[in-house]
Amino acid sequence: MYPQLHIPDGFLSPQLSLLLWVATAVLVGIAVRKSGRADVKLLASQPILMGVLGAFIFAAQMFNFPVATGTSGHLLGGVLAGYLLGPWAGTIVMATVIGIQALLFQDGGLLALGANAFNMGIIGTLGGSFVARGIGTALGGSRSASILGAGAAAWLAVVAAAGFTTLQLGLSGTTNVAIGLPAMLGVHALIGIGEALITVAALTFIAQTAPDILAGVAAPSKASPVRRLVTGVAIAGGVATLASLFASTDPDGLEAVAVQLGFLNAGEVSPFELFPGYTIPGLDGGASTAVAGVLGIIVVIGVLFALGRLARSRAQS
Amino acid sequence: MIAEPRSVGRDARAAVIATLAFVTAVALLPPGSYLALLFAWLLLAFAGALLGIGPTRLARRGLVALPFVVAAVPIVFLRSDELLWAGSVGPLTLQVSGAGLRIALTALIKAWISVQASMLLLAFASAPSIVTALRRMKLPEVIATSAGLTIRYLELLRDEARRMLRARTARSASPVGSGRERIGGSISWRARTTGNLVGSLFLRAYSRAQRIEEAAASRGATGSLSIGTMPTADPRLTIKVIGVFALVLALTLFGALLPRL
Numbered sequence: 138m139y140p141q142l143h144i145p146d147g148f149l150s151p152q153l154s155l156l157l158w159v160a161t162a163v164l165v166g167i168a169v170r171k172s173g174r175a176d177v178k179l180l181a182s183q184p185i186l187m188g189v190l191g192a193f194i195f196a197a198q199m200f201n202f203p204v205a206t207g208t209s210g211h212l213l214g215g216v217l218a219g220y221l222l223g224p225w226a227g228t229i230v231m232a233t234v235i236g237i238q239a240l241l242f243q244d245g246g247l248l249a250l251g252a253n254a255f256n257m258g259i260i261g262t263l264g265g266s267f268v269a270r271g272i273g274t275a276l277g278g279s280r281s282a283s284i285l286g287a288g289a290a291a292w293l294a295v296v297a298a299a300g301f302t303t304l305q306l307g308l309s310g311t312t313n314v315a316i317g318l319p320a321m322l323g324v325h326a327l328i329g330i331g332e333a334l335i336t337v338a339a340l341t342f343i344a345q346t347a348p349d350i351l352a353g354v355a356a357p358s359k360a361s362p363v364r365r366l367v368t369g370v371a372i373a374g375g376v377a378t379l380a381s382l383f384a385s386t387d388p389d390g391l392e393a394v395a396v397q398l399g400f401l402n403a404g405e406v407s408p409f410e411l412f413p414g415y416t417i418p419g420l421d422g423g424a425s426t427a428v429a430g431v432l433g434i435i436v437v438i439g440v441l442f443a444l445g446r447l448a449r450s451r452a453q454s
Numbered sequence: 455m456i457a458e459p460r461s462v463g464r465d466a467r468a469a470v471i472a473t474l475a476f477v478t479a480v481a482l483l484p485p486g487s488y489l490a491l492l493f494a495w496l497l498l499a500f501a502g503a504l505l506g507i508g509p510t511r512l513a514r515r516g517l518v519a520l521p522f523v524v525a526a527v528p529i530v531f532l533r534s535d536e537l538l539w540a541g542s543v544g545p546l547t548l549q550v551s552g553a554g555l556r557i558a559l560t561a562l563i564k565a566w567i568s569v570q571a572s573m574l575l576l577a578f579a580s581a582p583s584i585v586t587a588l589r590r591m592k593l594p595e596v597i598a599t600s601a602g603l604t605i606r607y608l609e610l611l612r613d614e615a616r617r618m619l620r621a622r623t624a625r626s627a628s629p630v631g632s633g634r635e636r637i638g639g640s641i642s643w644r645a646r647t648t649g650n651l652v653g654s655l656f657l658r659a660y661s662r663a664q665r666i667e668e669a670a671a672s673r674g675a676t677g678s679l680s681i682g683t684m685p686t687a688d689p690r691l692t693i694k695v696i697g698v699f700a701l702v703l704a705l706t707l708f709g710a711l712l713p714r715l
Binding site for chain 1: 581
């Protein structure tokens with residue numbers, strides 16, 4: 138229903154998965170502390186609003202619209218959540234939504250949850266929200282400027298999340314970055330347009346229909362021309378760095394790093410083997426392999442049959 | 455899916471730890487350890503049978519993660535070690551790498567197994583009891599409360615969204631038939647229509663949150679909302695966790711000992 142950015146378990150190396158779990162936990166921990174003294178106070182009780190808006194993001198991800206036959210625009214909602222709740226609370230909401238998707242809907246793995254929450258929560262929402270604010274400030278700081286900034290950031294957030302996903306798969310040795318990155322970035326550059334258009338339209342709708350709600354949202358401060366210039370240059374520099382990172386998709390360089398860090402061939406060597414080459418000691422060659430194979434299959438089928446009967450009896454009781 | 459206070463009657467910490475440990479152990483198995491993966495799956499099938507889910511049903515429901523294997527397809531053709539086959543298909547010169555095939559296949563099986571593990575967790579413990587277990591395991595209060603509320607209001611808002619989508623379809627901003635003529639307006643018009651839906655769904659969610667807050671305040675709530683009462687702590691938690699780690703260690707050992715292909 139939304140772009141397949143949720144990495145299932147098995148595609149990331151355990152080392153990278155744990156690293157991204159730690160990174161996400163630290164940043165979400167900071168977000169929890171920052172959201173306590175929030176700059177955005179829409180309701181007196183922040184957790185209630187965050188919880189209900191988490192359900193809202195879930196539901197809003199069901200809204201798609203046809204771009205062309207067979208392709209449709211989607212909403213991920215990271216920048217939208219960041220705009221409405223503030224970057225820190227928005228990040229917590231997105232990380233929670235991604236966690237619930239993994240736990241309740243098996244959309245994305247549990248071990249890969251750190252990576253998924255990092256790509257869409259930290260990069261997509263936290264990073265996206267600050268980019269949105271920056272662009273809004275650079276454009277003059279009015280309400281419509283900040284909404285335009287959110288739209289641009291929404292596009293960037295989708296593309297960046299896709300790029301980071303591909304780089305992580307590449308580091309784990311499960312994809313080829315030279316082929317995967319251009320493909321993923323290309324597809325998500327289109328998907329991102331849908332995200333940007335929906336984000337802008339939704340925020341415009343809210344600003345027109347219920348300006349009092351958005352009045353609580355910190356509109357970018359009216360910035361001095363000097364500050365605008367500085368912010369603009371900083372963002373342009375950031376985007377250029379990101380673009381050059383994507384452009385220099387030297388697979389050999391990346392694989393060299395992966396080998397150096399021990400990702401690629403981690404644990405491929407076994408110290409000793411119980412049934413070397415699927416054979417039974419005592420029998421030789423092909424016959425042995427065949428006997429071992431047939432015996433194994435019979436045992437497995439027997440076990441599965443027994444488990445089926447057990448399941449039926451447990452379901453009845 | 456909506457939390458009933460009595461459905462939180464079970465301390466799910468052991469189940470949560472077991473699922474995470476199992477998924478980690480599966481992820482740690484080296485590429486090509488199909489026998490160890492088979493053993494891991496049989497363990498799951500056994501747990502499933504105890505929960506009343508037969509192996510066939512479990513296996514079929516595990517298929518949801520498989521489309522992601524597209525991400526691993528390039529390495530099958532682009533790695534140049536252990537060539538199984540090389541040749542040309544039309545204008546293309548293709549080679550199939552045994553090492554690449556092994557990595558892709560292992561990832562596929564691991565994803566399939568891990569999905570089933572989290573399905574079994576959900577079959578064993580209700581969603582609210584998992585949140586309660588995580589909260590016992592020191593998940594920050596803000597996250598626990600908002601996760602609990604998200605789960606509680608999920609179906610309500612999704613239902614709202616479904617009704618809005620049906621209304622939009624009836625007014626033809628989305629394609630109903632196969633012909634392109636059924637799609638209304640330009641792309642930006644369709645995006646604006648969708649954005650308006652998102653915006654009005656937000657306003658409904660916002661007023662829902664306001665009502666919840668008023669209701670909670672009128673009942674004397676002072677901040678964090680506990681989702682149901684905390685269940686009594688599992689007295690055998692320690693012994694269960696030790697058992698889980700013994701099993702996981704056995705799985706890792708099997709991964710090292712059993713032959714790989």
